Amino acid sequence: MPTLTKLYSMQEAAEHNSAGDCWIVVDGKVYDVSSYLEEHPGGDDVLLQVTGKDATDEFEDAGHSKSARELMETFCVGELDPSDIPQLEVVSEKQKSYIPEKLVHLSKQYWVAPVAVVGVSVVVTFLYLRRK
Structure with missing residues (x-):
């Protein structure tokens, strides 16, 4: 038993x-x-x-x-x-679509600074080479 x-x-x-x-x-x-x-x-x-x-x-x-x-x-x-015992939360369909959008927004946000640095360095290099 x-x-x-x-x-x-x-x-x-x-x-x-x-x-x-x-x-x-x-x-x-x-x-x-x-x-x-x-x-x-x-x-x-x-x-x-x-x-x-x-x-x-x-x-x-x-x-x-x-x-x-x-x-x-x-x-x-x-x-x-x-x-x-805590239960896992079920994510609604609306929330599921929101999560990838938020990730895309964040990834764009973190690419702005490196792209700006590269852009500025290309312009500075172009102006420097043009002066010679």
Whole structure:
């Protein structure tokens, strides 16, 4: 029989935000890392900084090893309620056409200065050679 996983809201996880009671959320799972704070190689302040929010990006950016990921699973107390996981925004058709237009405008803007420099240098060279 499969084990039922306890679901927590982000608000519930955020309430555990002290050195004696520290929960973090990574990849939709909730971890009670209170007993691991002193042993954490990066220091307890690293974990305390990410309580009350999704720490997935910070966890991935740190480049944790396979053994660190396995150890982390021993601290898992449940999963984040799916309704608390942010959903990707759907881009409307109007916005889709606006994005390439904006990129074209920006690319034109960044070509103005180099083209102006080349143009001025051609004119100066032409005038210099004409004087000789």
